[in-house]
Amino acid sequence: MGVTYSVGELNHLYTFFVQWSPEIYSTGSKKACKSCKFRKDQQESDNPAVDKVFGVINKLFRDRFEKLKTAKVWKIIEVKETKRRLSLWSSVVSESEYQEPEETLPVLKHDSHLLNDYHLQKLNAHMPPKTQGYPWHLVYSTAIHGTSLRTLYRNMADLDSPVLLVIKDMNKKVFGAFCSDPLKVSKYFYGTGETFLFSFNPDFQQYRWSGENSYFVNGNWESLQIGGGGGGFALWLDADLYHGASFSCPTFHNAPLSTQEDFTVLDVEVWTVQC
Structure with missing residues (x-):
């Protein structure tokens, strides 16, 4: 024209x-x-x-x-096609050219009797992004505060941050749960889908929320329960933090965290990440 x-x-x-x-x-x-x-x-x-x-x-x-x-010929492509091309590009990059990002260990404000560098590396890599880069503070330890669920609740009364519950049983197995909310006494289950279970038995295993129900965490003066909806809790501890149990449950579709469904507790630690 x-x-x-x-x-x-x-x-x-x-x-x-x-x-x-x-x-x-x-x-x-x-x-x-x-x-x-x-x-x-x-x-x-x-x-x-x-x-x-x-x-x-x-x-x-x-x-x-x-x-x-x-000039080069340009054209508009969809996001899906962009991801596909990036995936193809990644597959042809040799291992010598690609280096995994260095995994850093979290900063612990107190010494731990249960967690070594391997534990810390694996757990830190699977924590929610909002917790990354913040130091871990010890809230409760049976080695320091004694074996009492009441003391555990009391030490978290003023917290408003996620916590990491770590347990070692008499068979020296380390396992536990990351909870999106501090542990407390409640009439109902509480928490969010960020809650997950973990086990070093001996390799690291993580069990995330299945979406089947919302039975994340519940606490009373007699026991602490994490996960449920089936024949038992994914993790259960008594008032003295001495006897425990772990069963498969719909909340996380987990395997029992300990080598036995009923176990005896050796030590407990609870850490918080104040983000």
Whole structure:
């Protein structure tokens, strides 16, 4: 589709080009167009400004055409296709060129009797992103505070942050749960889908929320329960923090966390990440 300009409009257009790029379009800098398809006498008019504007326009179209001949062809692709291409690219990168990000250990504000560097590395990598980079504070330890569920609740009375419950049984197996809320006495189950179970038996195993029910955590003065909905709790501790039990349950679709469904507690620690 052609566009018709008046002489006045062409004068304004020419003035714009001169102001925008005076080194190219100012008087005396114009070069003859060798590739122009029009004869010189067809381009001439009674107004020199018009002739110069036509020359500018011809140059713009010619430059644009040359760029299009050498430019890459771009097209819009969907997000799904982008991910597929990235996946294919990742698959061809050699192992020597790709390095796993270095896994850092969390900073513990107190010594732990239950967690070594391997435990800390695995647990820290599976904690929710909002907890990353914050130090871990010891809230309760049987080695320090004695074996009492009441003391455990009391030490968390003023907390408003997630906690990590770590248990070692008499068979030296380490397991426990990350709870999105501090442990407390409640008439009903509480918590969110961030809650998960873990076990080092001996390799690290994690059991996330299945979505089947919301029986995350419940506490009373006689016991602490995590997970449920089936024949037993995923993790259960008595008031003296001495006897415990672990069964498969619908909340996490977990295997028993200890080597035996009924176990005897050796030590308990509870850590909080105040994010």
